[in-house]
Amino acid sequence: xxxxxxxxxxxxxxxxxxxxxxxxxxxxxxxxxxxxxxxxxxxxxxxxxxxxxxxxxxxxxxxxxxxxxxxxxxxxxxxxxxxxxxxxxxxxxxxxxxxxxxxxxxxxxxxxxxxxxxxxxxxxxxxxxxxxxxxxxxxxxxxxxxxxxxxxxxxxxxxxxxxxxxxxxxxxxxxxxxxxxxxxxxxxxxxxxxxxxxxxxxxxxxxxxxxxxxxxxxxxxxxxxxxxxxxxxxxxxxxxxxxxxxxxxxxxxxxxxxxxxxxxxxxxxxxxxxxxxxxxxxxxxxxxxxxxxxxxxxxxxxxxxxxxxxxxxxxxxxxxxxxxxxxxxxxxxxxxxxxxxxxxxxxxxxxxxxxxxxxxxxxxxxxxxxxxxxxxxxxxxxxxxxxxxxxxx
Amino acid sequence: xxxxxxxxxxxxxxxxxxxxxxxxxxxxxxxxxxxxxxxxxxxxxxxxxxxxxxxxxxxxxxxxxxxxxxxxxxxxxxxxxxxxxxxxxxxxxxxxxxxxxxxxxxxxxxxxxxxxxxxxxxxxxxxxxxxxxxxxxxxxxxxxxxxxxxxxxxxxxxxxxxxxxxxxxxxxxxxxxxxxxxxxxxxxxxxxxxxxxxxxxxxxxxxxxxxxxxxxxxxxxxxxxxxxxxxxxxxxxxxxxxxxxxxxxxxxxxxxxxxxxxxxxxxxxxxxxxxxxxxxxxxxxxxxxxxx
Numbered sequence: 272x273x274x275x276x277x278x279x280x281x282x283x284x285x286x287x288x289x290x291x292x293x294x295x296x297x298x299x300x301x302x303x304x305x306x307x308x309x310x311x312x313x314x315x316x317x318x319x320x321x322x323x324x325x326x327x328x329x330x331x332x333x334x335x336x337x338x339x340x341x342x343x344x345x346x347x348x349x350x351x352x353x354x355x356x357x358x359x360x361x362x363x364x365x366x367x368x369x370x371x372x373x374x375x376x377x378x379x380x381x382x383x384x385x386x387x388x389x390x391x392x393x394x395x396x397x398x399x400x401x402x403x404x405x406x407x408x409x410x411x412x413x414x415x416x417x418x419x420x421x422x423x424x425x426x427x428x429x430x431x432x433x434x435x436x437x438x439x440x441x442x443x444x445x446x447x448x449x450x451x452x453x454x455x456x457x458x459x460x461x462x463x464x465x466x467x468x469x470x471x472x473x474x475x476x477x478x479x480x481x482x483x484x485x486x487x488x489x490x491x492x493x494x495x496x497x498x499x500x501x502x503x504x505x506x507x508x509x510x511x512x513x514x515x516x517x518x519x520x521x522x523x524x525x526x527x528x529x530x531x532x533x534x535x536x537x538x539x540x541x542x543x544x545x546x547x548x549x550x551x552x553x554x555x556x557x558x559x560x561x562x563x564x565x566x567x568x569x570x571x572x573x574x575x576x577x578x579x580x581x582x583x584x585x586x587x588x589x590x591x592x593x594x595x596x597x598x599x600x601x602x603x604x605x606x607x608x609x610x611x612x613x614x615x616x617x618x619x620x621x622x623x624x625x626x627x628x629x630x631x632x633x634x635x636x637x638x639x640x641x642x643x644x645x646x647x648x649x650x651x652x653x654x655x656x657x658x659x660x661x662x663x664x
Numbered sequence: 665x666x667x668x669x670x671x672x673x674x675x676x677x678x679x680x681x682x683x684x685x686x687x688x689x690x691x692x693x694x695x696x697x698x699x700x701x702x703x704x705x706x707x708x709x710x711x712x713x714x715x716x717x718x719x720x721x722x723x724x725x726x727x728x729x730x731x732x733x734x735x736x737x738x739x740x741x742x743x744x745x746x747x748x749x750x751x752x753x754x755x756x757x758x759x760x761x762x763x764x765x766x767x768x769x770x771x772x773x774x775x776x777x778x779x780x781x782x783x784x785x786x787x788x789x790x791x792x793x794x795x796x797x798x799x800x801x802x803x804x805x806x807x808x809x810x811x812x813x814x815x816x817x818x819x820x821x822x823x824x825x826x827x828x829x830x831x832x833x834x835x836x837x838x839x840x841x842x843x844x845x846x847x848x849x850x851x852x853x854x855x856x857x858x859x860x861x862x863x864x865x866x867x868x869x870x871x872x873x874x875x876x877x878x879x880x881x882x883x884x885x886x887x888x889x890x891x892x893x894x895x896x897x898x899x900x901x902x903x904x905x906x907x908x909x910x911x912x913x914x915x916x917x918x919x920x921x922x923x924x925x926x927x928x929x930x931x932x933x934x935x936x937x938x939x940x941x942x943x944x945x946x947x948x949x950x951x952x953x954x955x956x
Binding site for chain 1: 666669670673674676677781783786791793800802804875876877882885916917918919920921923925926928929
């Protein structure tokens with residue numbers, strides 16, 4: 272009996288699917304979808320090992336969609352959301368976008384949370400001329416393919432990894448007023464190499480001097496010898512792009528050796544484990560770069576924070592919530608300027624985005640589809656991240 | 665005073681290598697087995713100390729002693745379960761068993777608690793640093809150095825002044841003759857494993873306090889470095905392991921100090937290769953002629 276029911280159910284879903292497919296096809300041929308809705312596909316990690324990223328973004332996206340729809344939509348057009356779960360796997364992400372573009376005929380797709388799962392969708396997005404916006408992929412390869420060619424239909428909301436190096440250099444020069452710095456980078460990751468190259472370039476171009484440039488390998492535990500060497504060069508600032516496991520030990524050992532200058536890192540530092548490893552006291556006078564802070568006094572941020580808290584039982588939004596939220600507004604802005612739900616027109620407008628004010632900063636899209644945007648600097652005070660300042664590129 | 669600082673860095677690192685190397689050397693001296701699971705006993709010691717401090721709120725010394733006792737029993741169990749029945753097998757069989765044991769312990773720990781790292785609480789030892797001729801010396805590193813030296817002195821006392829030490833030296837010299845003289849060889853070997861593993865356990869706790877981060881695969885590299893230290897000093901010779909460990913620690917610090925920090929691990933193994941080519945019996949070893 273159960274089996275029979277199931278097969279009836281299956282048959283009816285398939286039938287409905289076929290019908291929907293026909294309907295979508297009919298609309299497509301009559302010119303770019305239904306005029307009073309914008310079909311928006313969401314392809315996120317809702318289960319699997321990075322499900323927490325995907326779920327956070329999904330919350331932010333839903334909130335933005337609700338807000339826009341409640342206020343009458345974009346030029347009267349409301350968002351119609353279709354969600355797929357890519358299970359944190361690249362192959363599932365590809366399947367997801369195939370379903371969204373061929374069955375649901377979406378105008379744009381938001382996702383995925385990680386760079387790898389976004390790259391897995393890029394080819395399909397370009398082939399089907401569907402706009403794909405990654406809320407969180409920070410690797411440069413998301414929007415630029417391995418030959419250095421821009422993927423025309425792929426965009427992103429978050430800044431890219433090497434950009435954080437530029438931000439760190441500007442922070443040192445403008446906010447801390449420092450002219451000589453040392454770099455201590457993880458030599459085994461492309462992430463850290465990209466950051467330290469960008470830092471060096473910006474810092475030296477502005478007349479700064481790199482006093483020492485040292486490297487370590489992930490999984491090292493003893494950094495005292497190299498830190499002693501750095502200390503002898505007397506830099507007034509040390510840039511440490513790397514991940515929290517090693518950075519925690521570096522910060523602790525540096526303070527033990529009497530290095531009390533500011534230490535600065537990027538989003539690889541962002542983990543509660545860092546405080547365990549380094550100790551709250553050693554982390555004083557250290558800074559990290561992040562996408563956003565819920566403590567930012569900016570009015571736009573605070574409005575977002577209070578609206579989010581109201582919806583989520585007082586929980587403060589994290590960076591992923593904010594990026595998801597911003598991605599919808601980023602898209603809505605382009606749709607508004609295009610005055611149409613035609614993917615190619617939206618794509619052209621997305622690429623022209625300039626000085627768009629969002630929660631995670633003011634965004635301008637460059638020729639590689641990388642956002643040039645504000646970054647937030649957080650300072651560790653007694654083991655807690657505290658908003659320090661915002662740095663514009 | 666950069667160089668004084670580097671020397672201190674090197675000696676602190678070297679004293680941990682030395683403690684681990686002692687276990688390698690003692691076991692090799694007595695049954696001619698390179699116990700590759702030794703680095704993992706060191707890791708287990710670090711975790712036992714961590715849980716003793718964090719879970720039971722023990723202080724540094726009780727945790728150190730508890731970890732040493734736990735590792736002593738653990739070492740004897742490894743010997744009884746895995747190595748004893750291979751005593752008359754080929755050496756390669758025992759060596760492969762040791763590698764298997766090492767993997768079993770590493771992944772057993774990962775299975776039991778996951779692979780994520782753990783951070784030693786930083787208030788276990790008072791940490792003030794003071795200035796000596798421009799070098800920053802933390803009280804922790806002095807403390808660690810004195811604990812290591814203390815343990816080595818106790819070991820020397822056990823080996824040279826006690827009955828069981830005498831038995832160890834006899835078994836290491838000639839196992840069959842020792843047995844004929846009425847020495848219980850199996851028990852002596854167990855004692856050797858117990859003492860060597862206890863030192864590895866102590867090294868684990870000291871490592872945890874000094875370097876904060878511990879994780880299930882932390883024993884691999886220090887284990888290999890300690891093996892290099894043991895070979896450098898002359899494997900099977902106890903003072904050789906101490907000197908080898910200290911030399912290796914200082915060499916690594918000097919290599920980093922000259923700006924070749926990425927070559928630090930390579931330097932240790934280059935030393936191993938050079939020693940094996942030019943002086944296979946190590947610094948303290950005598951070239952003994954094989955008797956026919």
